[in-house]
Structures are given as C-alpha cells and as structure tokens.
Amino acid sequence: MVYSKLGQSRPNAVVFLFVYTSGKDAPLSHRYKTTTDQSRHFIFSENIAKHSSFGLGCEVNGESFHENQLSREDLKHDDIHLR
Numbered sequence: 048m049v050y051s052k053l054g055q056s057r058p059n060a061v062v063f064l065f066v067y068t069s070g071k072d073a074p075l076s077h078r079y080k081t082t083t084d085q086s087r088h089f090i091f092s093e094n095i096a097k098h099s100s101f102g103l104g105c106e107v108n109g110e111s112f113h114e115n116q117l118s119r120e121d122l123k124h125d126d127i128h129l130r
Contacts, residue, residue, distance in 0.1 A: 048087045049105055049112075049127045056087035057107050062127065064091050065102035065115070074102060091122075103127060 049060040060083045065074035066071055083089045095101075102115040110129035118124065 049083050049107065049129065051091065051129050052110055053105070057129070058085050058087050060082055060087075060089075060105055060127075062089045063104040064093075064122075065104065066095055067100045067102065067115070068096075081114045105129065 049057040049062065050071055051057055062081055062083065064079040064081075065070065066078075067074050068108065073077060079093050081089050081091055097119075098117075101117040101119070102113065102117075102119060103122070104113045105127050112127045112129050114125075
C-alpha cells in the first residue's frame with residue numbers, strides 16, 4: 048500500500064520498480080510501473096532475473112518515496128510511506 052505523510056492510504060498512486068544487476072550499479076534503463084488500485088494495493092507481475100536487487104519509487108502530490116537495495120523478499124510485503 049501507499050500511505051501519505053499523514054498515514055492516509057493513496058489510491059491511483061503510480062509506483063516505479065527499478066532493477067539493478069549488482070546492487071551497486073545504476074538501475075537498468077527500463078523501469079516498470081504500476082498504479083495502486085481502489086483498495087490502495089499495488090502489484091508487479093514482471094519476470095525478472097533471480098539475483099537482481101530492486102528499488103521502489105513513488106510520487107503523489109509533491110510527496111515522494113525512493114528506496115534502493117531491496118531484495119525480492121523485501122518487495123513481497125513492502126508498504127510505501129511518502130515523505
């Protein structure tokens with residue numbers, strides 16, 4: 048889910064998934080995106096190499112979030128809290 052600074056969940060927020068091959072390089076040029084549904088959840092369904100690391104990004108109404116060095120397990124249950 049995506050939450051605002053005040054803890055309110057955000058529908059229709061665009062969330063970006065960045066893929067890194069080693070975790071220390073720049074992300075691959077193609078980034079994936081999805082939008083939170085009316086229940087404020089988001090899901091990515093792309094097939095990505097097993098040993099990649101990830102980053103998530105989101106921006107809604109001037110509030111933003113970016114986090115790197117996420118594992119595949121981290122992504123399974125990650126909530127986004129905008130700042």
